[in-house]
Amino acid sequence: MSAADTAWMLVATAMVLVMTPALGFFYGGMVRAKNALNTMMMSYVALGFVGIAWALIGYSLAFDSNGGLLGGLDYAFFRGVGLEAKGSIPHVLFASYQGTFAVITAALISGAIVERMRFGPYLTFVALWSIGVYAPIAHWVWGGGWLGKLGALDFAGGTVVHINAAAAALVIAVVLGARKDYARQAIIPQNVPFTLLGTGILWFGWFGFNGGSALGANTSAALAFTNTMFAPMATLVVWSLLDLMRTRKTTAIGAATAIVVGLVAVTPAAGFVSPVSAIALGGIAAPASYFALLYRARTRLDDSLDVVSAHGVGGIVGALLTGILAQKSWNGVADGALFGNPRQLLIQLAAVVATIVYSAVATFVILKLIALGFRLRASAQEEGIGLDVTQHGEEAYSRGEGAILVHAERG
Amino acid sequence: MKLVVAIVRPEKLNDVLEALYRAEVTGLTISRVRGHGGETEQVETYRGTTVKVELHDKVRLEIGVSDSFVEPTVRAIISGGRTGDVGDGKIFVLPVEKVYRIRTGEEDRSAVTPVSAEESGV
Numbered sequence: 438m439s440a441a442d443t444a445w446m447l448v449a450t451a452m453v454l455v456m457t458p459a460l461g462f463f464y465g466g467m468v469r470a471k472n473a474l475n476t477m478m479m480s481y482v483a484l485g486f487v488g489i490a491w492a493l494i495g496y497s498l499a500f501d502s503n504g505g506l507l508g509g510l511d512y513a514f515f516r517g518v519g520l521e522a523k524g525s526i527p528h529v530l531f532a533s534y535q536g537t538f539a540v541i542t543a544a545l546i547s548g549a550i551v552e553r554m555r556f557g558p559y560l561t562f563v564a565l566w567s568i569g570v571y572a573p574i575a576h577w578v579w580g581g582g583w584l585g586k587l588g589a590l591d592f593a594g595g596t597v598v599h600i601n602a603a604a605a606a607l608v609i610a611v612v613l614g615a616r617k618d619y620a621r622q623a624i625i626p627q628n629v630p631f632t633l634l635g636t637g638i639l640w641f642g643w644f645g646f647n648g649g650s651a652l653g654a655n656t657s658a659a660l661a662f663t664n665t666m667f668a669p670m671a672t673l674v675v676w677s678l679l680d681l682m683r684t685r686k687t688t689a690i691g692a693a694t695a696i697v698v699g700l701v702a703v704t705p706a707a708g709f710v711s712p713v714s715a716i717a718l719g720g721i722a723a724p725a726s727y728f729a730l731l732y733r734a735r736t737r738l739d740d741s742l743d744v745v746s747a748h749g750v751g752g753i754v755g756a757l758l759t760g761i762l763a764q765k766s767w768n769g770v771a772d773g774a775l776f777g778n779p780r781q782l783l784i785q786l787a788a789v790v791a792t793i794v795y796s797a798v799a800t801f802v803i804l805k806l807i808a809l810g811f812r813l814r815a816s817a818q819e820e821g822i823g824l825d826v827t828q829h830g831e832e833a834y835s836r837g838e839g840a841i842l843v844h845a846e847r848g
Numbered sequence: 849m850k851l852v853v854a855i856v857r858p859e860k861l862n863d864v865l866e867a868l869y870r871a872e873v874t875g876l877t878i879s880r881v882r883g884h885g886g887e888t889e890q891v892e893t894y895r896g897t898t899v900k901v902e903l904h905d906k907v908r909l910e911i912g913v914s915d916s917f918v919e920p921t922v923r924a925i926i927s928g929g930r931t932g933d934v935g936d937g938k939i940f941v942l943p944v945e946k947v948y949r950i951r952t953g954e955e956d957r958s959a960v961t962p963v964s965a966e967e968s969g970v
Contacts, residue, residue, distance in 0.1 A: 840892070
């Protein structure tokens with residue numbers, strides 16, 4: 438057990454936890470004012486519903502090493518998760534740190550279905566999804582499962598978190614269908630500063646996400662930290678230039694998107710590639726997601742906040758480039774194709790495909806199960822009024838005019 | 849000339865505007881207003897405080913039209929704004945004594961006949 442490692446991981450865990458509220462701001466700024474609270478709540482409630490599902494069973498399925506496909510149940514209800522060392526940090530801290538990843542991964546999906554999903558079915562979905570989809574894939578890569586044994590490189594969750602969430606996002610957007618106003622009316626962001634604020638906090642938290650994935654205060658963490666800083670910077674530069682060339686203006690929403698895309702792309706690579714490689718990786722990720730976004734907006738696919746273009750395309754670019762740019766001299770683990778190990782690229786491809794297939798199929802099954810008992814979508818009328826009032830009985834920007842006090846019922 | 853004043857649901861505003869443009873009614877003013885018709889109250893809760901919101905968000909359109917445009921304007925608003933539920937709003941048609949176009953000083957009918965920017969040489 439190391440005091441230094443423990444100190445860093447305590448901080449990193451808190452940093453990753455804050456990414457989920459930050460995601461709420463990132464997403465909440467991009468929807469219409471009548472759906473602002475609903476969109477932000479989709480992130481915030483994941484803290485509770487996914488976090489507790491993780492403590493009850495998700496952690497055990499992911500990290501109780503038992504076979505290639507799924508963990509066991511020995512750690513269910515955090516039984517046997519105590520103060521003993523897991524690596525060089527206390528086991529409880531390791532389990533908490535991993536829990537923050539489960540929370541944000543589930544919350545990421547919500548960007549595909551804003552402004553139209555009923556809230557009860559959403560709560561059910563994220564809890565079941567974190568158990569049925571996130572935990573198994575986390576086990577495959579990090580928990581001693583088959584992708585890890587195969588040698589797949591995923592430093593902080595390019596496949597487990599981002600490609601996984603994007604595949605689920607694609608499926609849930611298709612199952613729910615487009616918003617009634619999609620491609621009929623202009624739907625524009627209610628609060629771009631919120632989106633920029635969320636982006637800033639996400640970037641800060643991401644140093645814990647990638648830097649903490651070294652699981653200690655060591656050189657690997659320093660490399661991941663550095664790459665987490667410079668890759669999104671490169672994405673931001675390239676994205677801004679693309680914006681300038683296409684519309685002659687650099688947009689704020691574009692800058693926010695670019696930073697997130699760069700962070701997503703560097704996530705699998707963070708502790709495996711050199712800083713110069715990370716800059717190249719960040720730069721390459723920009724046009725891939727940029728043109729994916731432009732293409733998506735012209736289709737009938739209402740992936741409303743572009744989870745697929747940002748996290749799916751960014752994640753795939755990052756995962757594959759990790760297989761090309763990885764350097765054993767930096768990571769002590771494996772080389773990529775550019776450094777004499779072309780097989781690594783194939784392993785990365787296998788990890789990407791396996792994640793997409795499993796996530797898509799299992800997400801579809803979970804949604805169909807919930808749909809047996811509940812209506813997933815809000816009615817057209819509820820969509821018109823907005824989900825803040827219809828799902829939560831609150832308004833984001835209430836003026837209080839005409840609000841009449843109802844005396845509290847005496848119980 | 850008449851002044852058509854319509855109160856509609858904010859979420860139906862785009863449909864109303866579409867219908868108006870199809871009816872070639874292009875000059876209008878809108879404002880966000882709050883009001884009360886016969887619709888059921890909306891109940892909101894903030895911590896221990898429960899409130900009934902008796903004033904609902906609405907949009908008011910004001911459209912000055914020549915007499916021959918009154919009927920198409922009203923029909924467009926009804927077709928775009930109707931959901932069939934209580935709270936769809938009202939349309940008032942008011943007589944107008946005089947209309948002036950500020951830019952040219954034109955009066956009455958010619959003042960409410962739209963001119964596109966290109967035609968006027970702007």
